[in-house]
Amino acid sequence: MKVICNTDDIARAVGTVSKVVNPHIAVPVLANLLLTAEEGRVRVRATDLEITMQNQFDAEVQESGSVTVPAKLFTSYLSNSPKGPVLIEADDKKATVKIQRAVCDFNTLPAAEFPPLPTEQHNESFTMPGASLRRLLEQTIFAASTEESRGAVLCGTLVEVEGKTLRAVATDGYRLAVSQLTLESERSDRLRFIVPSRALSEASRNVDSGKAVTITTLGKSRNQLSIQSDDLVITTRLVDGQYPNYEQIIPKTDPATTVSASTADVVAALKRAELMTADRANQVRLEIGGGKLKITATSDITGNALEEIDVEHKGDDLQISFNARFLRDILDHIDDAQTLMHFGGPVAPTVMMPAGTQEQRYLIMPLRA
Secondary structure, three states: OEEEEEHHHHHHHHHHHHHHOOOOOOOHHHHEEEEEEEOOEEEEEEEOOOEEEEEEEEOEEEEOEEEEEEHHHHHHHHHOOOOOEEEEEEOOOEEEEEEOOEEEEEEOEOHHHOOOOOOOOEEEEEEEEHHHHHHHHHOOHHHOOOOHHHOOOOOEEEEEEEEEEEEEEEEOOOEEEEEEEEEEEEEEEEEEEEEEHHHHHHHHHHOOOOOEEEEEEEOOOOOEEEEEEOOEEEEEEOEOOOOOOHHHHOOOOOOOEEEEEEHHHHHHHHHHHHOOOHHHOOEEEEEEEOOEEEEEEEEOOOEEEEEEEEOEEEEOOEEEEEEHHHHHHHHHOOOOOEEEEEEOOOOOOEEEEEOOOOOEEEEEOOEOO
């Protein structure tokens, strides 16, 4: 392989895909990146066998070919290199990188050992703007579990397509996030699959907001998913399992207490109160009554905090406790100046949503005082 490319182009592609590399994996070639050059393009691919990311860019390809290079070392070298043309010459034993007067040889492993991309049939597919997908994912995947002990299902995000509605759902058992958007084209069938939230996190960070994104199920068993945006392709295995019935969890009865509050004011108050909760499992207490929301935090070590906010309040007065970080995580993802909070009581789940739309809903379980 022999190519000439731009430092910025290859560094960007390598930096994007290298995030899925697991340096502790037992298969040596999986600690490497696969570089493939042909027909004026260079493709860079990385995988941990669950998630595969590929990015590509234009280059002057003088000799086609493929090579694998150590992911961490290659990425670090490029990120510390000067801008300008890059010459890469490679065979099965080494890859030589020349940038200005700097030359570096990287030991390689055979490209034939690198796992191929799925080549089985493409199945259901739908397309949406990249900006819409990023917003949908940002509003939900933060609520998915990050603890593998909770199981792969809760570490995943449920994706549903019904008619023109695309919906994403994530929960860790303590909080639930539901967000949806409207697609341009309508589907006659209903799609439902669980996607590893880690793969969706990479998609959220890296899809081009200004480009269309195509999502496609792959394989005879429809057990893989492809997310493609311009030069970026993310392929992931789908989670096999039954997702919790989230619709059954969301209260259907009228709330006993409803509060409309400034999102920014509540976030700021929680940030200050949370400083006092380190020894109390991040617990804060909310007191609602008389058009006021009082947030209190107490600590045997650091002291006490009291915050008071003017709110619009309907229904019963209430005292209820929450994990401050979980509560603030939800508020940080509400895209509205005002947040609605529907309380069913001191031990019932609380529903939160932007005041101006029904397309985002959040549920949080209270703490027992």
